[in-house]
Structures are given as structure tokens and as C-alpha cells.
Amino acid sequence: KSKETTGSGYHFFSESMDVRTFENIKLENALYKALEKDELVLLYQPQINYKTNQLEGVEALVRWNHPEHGMIPPEKFIPIAEETGLIVPIGEWVLTEACKQIKAWHNQGFQLKSVSVNLSVLQFEQNNLFSIVKNVLEKVKLSPEYLHLELTENLIVKNTELTLKTMKQLNGLGINLAIDDFGTGYSSLGYLKKLPISTLKIDKTFVQEMTEDEAAITNTIITLAHNLNLEVIAEGVETLEQVEFLSSQNCYLMQGYFFSKPLTADHLLKKYFPYKSI
Numbered sequence: 001k002s003k004e005t006t007g008s009g010y011h012f013f014s015e016s017m018d019v020r021t022f023e024n025i026k027l028e029n030a031l032y033k034a035l036e037k038d039e040l041v042l043l044y045q046p047q048i049n050y051k052t053n054q055l056e057g058v059e060a061l062v063r064w065n066h067p068e069h070g071m072i073p074p075e076k077f078i079p080i081a082e083e084t085g086l087i088v089p090i091g092e093w094v095l096t097e098a099c100k101q102i103k104a105w106h107n108q109g110f111q112l113k114s115v116s117v118n119l120s121v122l123q124f125e126q127n128n129l130f131s132i133v134k135n136v137l138e139k140v141k142l143s144p145e146y147l148h149l150e151l152t153e154n155l156i157v158k159n160t161e162l163t164l165k166t167m168k169q170l171n172g173l174g175i176n177l178a179i180d181d182f183g184t185g186y187s188s189l190g191y192l193k194k195l196p197i198s199t200l201k202i203d204k205t206f207v208q209e210m211t212e213d214e215a216a217i218t219n220t221i222i223t224l225a226h227n228l229n230l231e232v233i234a235e236g237v238e239t240l241e242q243v244e245f246l247s248s249q250n251c252y253l254m255q256g257y258f259f260s261k262p263l264t265a266d267h268l269l270k271k272y273f274p275y276k277s278i
């Protein structure tokens with residue numbers, strides 16, 4: 001539609017941009033209420049050790065179950081949550097929920113080794129992230145070794161005193177810190193030795209594009225991790241070919257649709273603990 005047919009004289013922007021902005025404002029308002037209306041849900045994606053064929057852990061991934069639009073994926077609302085600052089309470093909800101879930105699994109006799117939670121840079125920039133995490137663990141009575149936190153390279157590029165201090169505190173408590181989407185950011189490699197990081201997650205773009213160049217990058221990241229005594233996990237693993245390539249490079253921790261899509265807590269139990277959970 002052109003501005004003539006809409007009958008409005010206020011179209012300074014293209015119509016599509018206008019609509020998108022309007023949609024965003026509506027989403028933003030609804031997102032404010034989503035938390036109290038209990039519309040956020042967590043799915044859990046298995047992380048597999050291909051060598052032992054065992055479930056190593058799960059990553060908690062948030063969804064917004066919108067009453068009209070259905071399940072909204074994180075790419076649609078995490079950016080809005082970050083712009084508005086809502087990611088801080090949302091992130092705290094995710095953390096609490098994920099810790100409660102693994103504790104519940106443990107109580108039911110399912111010994112999952114870890115739950116990984118994604119943290120936004122904005123959460124790190126609050127000066128109370130450490131005490132929030134510590135309080136959640138205490139409230140849920142979960143031992144810190146079961147919690148893994150995923151950070152992005154943006155956080156490391158910024159490299160402020162506060163984020164460094166928080167990372168050290170979290171690690172000091174016994175929480176495993178991983179760098180998510182490793183290889184896509186602009187950070188230098190020097191930090192890998194200085195920061196208390198235990199795991200690199202190879203970004204799915206390198207895992208999936210099996211050209212010679214991408215395979216070389218994947219191989220380099222795996223070697224780097226091994227040389228620095230870091231764990232390495234590949235994400236976005238979709239095909240047997242990728243699985244075989246990764247294991248030929250001695251990378252056995254894998255996450256991706258080849259093994260499983262993110263699942264509800266119930267489906268995860270049925271899939272990985274079938275006879276116990278009947």
C-alpha cells in the first residue's frame with residue numbers, strides 16, 4: 001500500500017518500517033506483562049557426549065508463549081528485552097526456573113550433570129549479578145557445580161572491571177563459564193588465558209558450513225581449546241557427517257538437531273530416561 005491509499009499524511013518512513021515499529025511497540029508492552037502473566041517457558045536442549053553416548057547436560061532456552069501469536073522465538077523478543085532492560089528480570093526468571101528444574105530432576109532421581117543458562121551483557125552490567133546468582137542457588141538449594149553460564153564475546157570485548165570481577169566471583173563459587181557462539185565475535189584470543197572460562201562453544205555457522213575453510217576454523221577452535229585445557233562443545237550439529245567430522249577432530253561434546261531439538265522438561269525425561277519416567 002502506498003501512503004495515498006492508506007489515507008494518512010504521516011508516512012515519513014516506508015510502510016514496512018512503520019509496521020515493524022508498531023509491532024515492536026505492541027510486543028514491548030506485552031513483554032512487560034509476559035513475566036507476571038507467566039507466559040515465558042523454558043525448553044531444554046540436550047548436550048551429548050558422543051564418545052560415551054551419554055547426556056552431558058542441557059541448555060535452557062527461553063520461549064514466549066504469547067496468547068495470540070503462539071510460541072515466539074528468542075530472536076524476536078530478546079533484542080526488545082535488551083533494549084528495554086527487561087532482559088534483567090527475564091534473565092533472573094530464566095536462571096531461577098532452570099535451577100529449580102534441574103533440582104527437581106535430581107530430586108526425582110534423574111542425575112543431570114548440568115544446566116546451561118544464557119546471560120546477556122546487560123545482566124553482567126548490573127552490579128548485583130553475582131549476589132543474584134548466589135541467592136538463586138541458595139534458595140533452590142542447588143550446588144553451583146550444576147550450573148553453567150553462557151556468555152558472549154561482546155562481554156569480553158567490553159572487558160570492564162565489573163564484568164571481570166563478576167566472572168571471577170562466579171567461577172570462584174564453582175560455576176562453569178562458557179563462551180557462546182565462539183569465533184563470531186571480535187575479541188582477541190589473549191583473554192582466553194586471563195579469564196576464568198572453562199568451555200568454548202563453537203558457533204553453528206562453523207559447524208554447519210562444511211567447506212574447507214569452515215572445517216579449518218572448527219579444527220582450529222578445537223585445537224585451541226585442547227591446548228588451553230578448555231572444554232569444547234559444538235552447537236548446531238545436524239548431520240552424521242558433522243558428527244563424524246567433529247569426533248575425528250576429538251570434539252565429542254555436541255548439541256544440535258541431529259540429537260534433539262530443544263524439548264519441554266517432560267519430553268526430555270521421556271526421551272532420555274524412558275523406563276524410569278513412565
Ligand code: C2E
Pocket residue numbers: 045060061062073074075078087091094118119120150180181204235236237238255256257258262
Ligand atoms: P544460543 O545460546 O547460541 O542457542 C543455540 C540456538 O541454536 C538455539 O536457538 C537452538 O534452538 C538453536 N539450535 C540448536 N541446535 C540447532 C541445530 O542443529 N540447527 C539449528 N539451525 N539451530 C539449532 P534458540 O532457542 O532460538 O535461541 C536463540 C538464541 O537466543 C540463543 O542462542 C541465545 O543467544 C538466545 N537466548 C535463548 N534463551 C535465552 C535466555 O534465556 N537468555 C538470553 N540472554 N538469551 C537467550
Ligand code: MG
Pocket residue numbers: 059118150180
Ligand atoms: Mg547458548
Ligand code: MG
Pocket residue numbers: 113114145146147176
Ligand atoms: Mg559442571
Ligand code: MG
Pocket residue numbers: 180181201203204235
Ligand atoms: Mg550459540
